[in-house]
Amino acid sequence: MDSKRMELFAALGYRPPAASRRGRAVGPSGAVVLEGVSGEVVDAEAPELPPLEPEELEALRTRFLSEPDEVLHLARESLGAPVSELDFARVLQEVEQALRAPEEALQALRHPPFRAKASVQLPPDFRFPLMTHEIPIDPTRTKFEPVADLRGWLLFMGKAWLRGASVSAAPFRRHDDARHASRFRYALREPAPGRPVEVALFSDFGTGEYPARYVARQLLMRGERLEYAVHLGGVYYAGRQGEFDAHVAEPLESLLPVTTVLTLNASPEMRSGGSPYFRYLDERRGAARARQVQEGSYFCLASERFQLIGLDTAYFEPGRHREPALLGWLESVLTEGRRRGALNLVMSHGAPYRYGAPRTTELLEDLKALVVERALADLWLWGSTPHGALFDRGAGLPFLGVSLGHGGLPVRRAEPGAVAPAPVRFLESRPRFPEWTGVRPELGNNGYSSLLLHDDGTVGLEFLDWMGNVRCAATLAREGSGPLVIQRCNESSKE
Structure with missing residues (x-):
């Protein structure tokens, strides 16, 4: 993945795979594996849903143009909120532009064109007993909001709205497996x-x-x-x-x-x-x-x-x-x-x-x-x-x-x-x-x-x-x- 694009993804909230905190080992096939404490072998590099790449964005656009109701249904089900056809089309265009010119998109994120409205600024006397500077409260953040963060949802979950884009499921763990004496x-x-x-x-x-x-x-x-x-x-x-x-x-x-x-x-x-x-x-x-x-x-x-x-x-x-x-x-x-x-x-x-x-x-x-x-x-x-x-x-x-x-x-x-x-x-x-x-x-x-x-x-x-x-x-x-x-x-x- 292009480094600027990865930098853009990180700025928008993408969390890349992290190395296991329990160490890594190489299995017989050469894959990095992690042995679970219950005896299962977990692939430490198991596939996960990747962000949308330009060609996948184009495939999603094509599907949206041919099957708008189906794509919007998938998006609404995933987000648990209404998403209009107009909003979806607009954000598709925004994402396409960002992937085409990630440096420009990064600059726009670093220098937003407007200040937060007063309606999203906390009063100076807002306090509660558990409040701490270690967890800053920023009401202007819209991450994970269905429409305001539709760009993030589309980039980091949109591949799930493409046919045939599912990730292979990890082996299921059953209570009646001999390795689980507890039976869960x-x-x-x-x-x-x-x-x-x-x-x-x-x-x-x-x-x-x-x-x-x-x-x-x-x-x-x-x-x-x-x-x-x-x-x-x-x-x-x-x-x-x-x-x-x-x-x-x-x-x-x-x-x-x-x-x-x-x-x-x-x-x-x-x-x-x-x-x-x-x-x-x-x-x-x-x-x-x-x-x-x-x-x-x-x-x-x-x-x-x-x-x-x-x-x-x-x-x-x-x-x-x-x-x-x-x-x-x-x-x-x-x-x-x-x-x-x-x-x-x-x-x-x-x-x-x-x-x-x-x-x-x-x-x-x-x-x-x-x-x-x-x-x-x-x-x-x-x-x-x-x-x-x-x-x-x-x-x-x-x-x-x-x-x-x-x-x-x-x-x-x-x-x-x-x-x-x-x-x-x-x-x-x-x-x-x-x-x-x-x-x-x-x-x-x-x-x-x-x-x-x-x-x-x-x-x-x-x-x-x-x-x-x-x-x-x-x-x-x-x-x-x-x-x-x-x-x-x-x-x-x-x-």
Whole structure:
């Protein structure tokens, strides 16, 4: 790749492949390989989705001209937001010009033609307790925004919109492989009186942007109190090695000695075939094997009263879970948990339904026999949908739902009152910055969730935003032998 073009890509946010932190070795074929701590051999130079080159840009333009609806559908699905035909055509032209004259494009980036408007400048008195100069806050940044950063999305993920451009998938890791004596089932500490188990859950965190960095800062400040942290998936732009290194491994590294970190697979990770994802699992285990137990892309953490069950809703098909072996494994852990009276807490990147959409998803259809007809799930927590929300049980939905796809991506501010398949008990509808600042009011608030698993079987659920504000506190409990219900749900009025 031309050096100026690579410099341009770096300036626009491209993260090139990085050497493994666990060393490199040459395999029999001459390829550089990395032996995982579980015995798998991971190719350290495994292919990942490359940026668009000029000839591929031309191929994408040709496809857009002949099949505009199909290309726009792919772009909208990938970005989770509307993209107009006019915007797409304009950015195609901008990218073509930048690739043709990268030095000119670099100069334009170094010397922007206008200053930031006052509406995107923070007031001098903007402060919050966790604020630090180590994580600068720049409201003018538009990286990962669907339209404002369409150039970045097109350059660094646009190849996925070409036919035949998929990256070879890494070997899938199965619970019944002889190398995995755990069968992907691990012990969850039993809650004790006055000593609940704390679990942080966050999704679509892998951006490296300041909201995600402040979420990571909050997790680190919890110290040993935070026993488990689960990323529900989403490393952007395309789950590359460099993106894992910079956006996930580096900000979460200090957690590893004290907190068990688990990570689900997601559609963005599979754009690069999943090799960086599986490599990250192995590197994490190598760094702190006593705590970092995860071997594959699905798992069950079990105690007598609780089960945390992570699903892979990306490897075989985006947003689906119908592989027979995985369904069989899931049925066995759900049934076992229900038999002993434990709460089954299901976690995935894919969503069973979405706020703002009247119908449930194909993923729910895949799991209908288990979670609807047999009602084996008590609480389902998912990423991918760009808002924080708590849903009650609804018609044909005998489980509580939590949406957490607002961990790091810039999201549109949610408007209350939209349709949803289940009743909404809390919706994160505030802007990213307090309304009194007048800054970026169109952006939604980023954040994550914290679970407290108590010895009496109750669950404390909090939604926190990227600044550390508790946005909603709820108590979930069974009433007698009945289903899990929301006993209390209080939304904070403080800004």
